[in-house]
Amino acid sequence: MNKKDFVYPFTAIVGQEEMKLALILNIIDPRIGGVIIMGDRGTGKSTTIRALADLLPEIEVIKDNPYNQHPTDDIISFSNEIIQPDKTTIHIKVPMIDLPLGATEDRVCGTIDIEKALTAGIKAFEPGLLAKANRGILYVDEVNLLENHLIDILLDSAASGWNTVEREGISIRHPARFVLVGSGNPEEGELRPQLLDRFGMHAEVTTVKEPTLRVKIVQERAAFDTDSQKWIEKYTEMQNTLKQRIYQAQNLLPSVQIDSDLELKIAKICSELNIDGLRGDIVINFAAKAFAAFENRTKVTVNDISKIITLCLRHRLRKDPLESIGSNTKIEKLYKSIFEIN
Known part of the structure; x- marks a missing residue:
């Protein structure tokens, strides 16, 4: 496995208990409405969020389905192509989708597949990031710098569980059930109160002040960078215990x-x-x-x-x-x- 494929274990993250709790509770019940995490640079916001996705159990999806649909769902298609009833399934990691700051509305919501329209004369839909994030986590770093109308779209989809696109005379609606996680540094600007209110939770993270904890964080990170696989194995049991605890909570x-x-x-x-x-x-x-x-x-x-x-x-x-x-x-x-x- 390539070194870059290793993910820092969630249970190995030192401190930032408030952020970790908010993320776990949103995974247990996505109806909470996501979480916005604001705090200093270099406090482990991105590391923690990516670690959470790696912690979650795999989900069953229809193979090659752009919406990560479960085999019991009706297959969605928005073209004139014949849909094959094949519902071969595979198990994948919970999707963790990063939304870049420069993303356009078409990139986020999806758009008409111009190539198919020109070559085959059919109206086909090209899914966007909301489709890829279905049944997963959508992460927006520096969310306070994202355009307000895009934040509105994300929050509407997160709340309703659906994404609706109207383009070139066709109307498209597909599932977009995801946990929305935003992070940012308040020094770079605040979100409008109307948008802040739409996030279920607001976690604050601060730089660790305790010298012994700072040393531990540095040592743990150095050990991870030196031999990632061996170091991760130390946390396998803790990871599995937390996985099981989250799974049981979802059922309970x-x-x-x-x-x-x-x-x-x-x-x-x-x-x-x-x-x-x-x-x-x-x-x-x-x-x-x-x-x-x-x-x-x-x-x-x-x-x-x-x-x-x-x-x-x-x-x-x-x-x-x-x-x-x-x-x-x-x-x-x-x-x-x-x-x-x-």
Whole structure:
């Protein structure tokens, strides 16, 4: 195996627990709505996201299908070509698609296959990155530098699970169910609040300050670069354990319940923080259930909510330049007050 094919193990990443938790919960329940990760350069954002994709179990797809469709799905085709009923299946890694900053709308959504139109006289669809990302992860590095209309398209598809394209007199609709992950450095610009709100979670990453942890990170990276295969083998058992834990949580999730009194307190927090709309309430409920499933429980506890509420709300607060406390502190303080925690 070529050295560049080795992926840094997710379980080997030191620190950045908030980012790792947000990513895992979105894998357990994609309805959370993705995660935006903002923080300093060189804090392992891209490494962690790519490591997550490598951690996930393989999925079954129809061979040569551009949408990574499952064999029980109806085969989608948008041309005059005859569709063969062959549903030969293969197993592939969960797709991890990088969206480059310079991508055009046609590259993202797909477009008409001009070559087929000219040579064969048929209207055929050439799938874009949203098709390739179906049933996988779509990663946008430096998302705060991406054009706003492209972010709108990504968020709409992530929320609905479908991509609709209208070109040259034909209308096309195909599945686009993926976990949207964006990362960026806030020094290079902020996203508009309307766009921030569309992401389910907002994780903050910072440079590790503890000298012993910094040394460990450097040593681990050096060992990985020296002999990747041997070093990765150290983490095989931990990787498999986490894989199994995520798989079990996905299966347990439909059985997880949350009491109405907890839902009421969540609503009260969102109301008192003046959160616009109901997306905050919905995401907290989804995330709390996903966390409970990850902990192998079928009932949401107060502690589950405490673990995820800041991730779900910090980017939905209205910015007040005169506010003396940060958004994290404000959320935690109100949470303790409403849940009567000392």
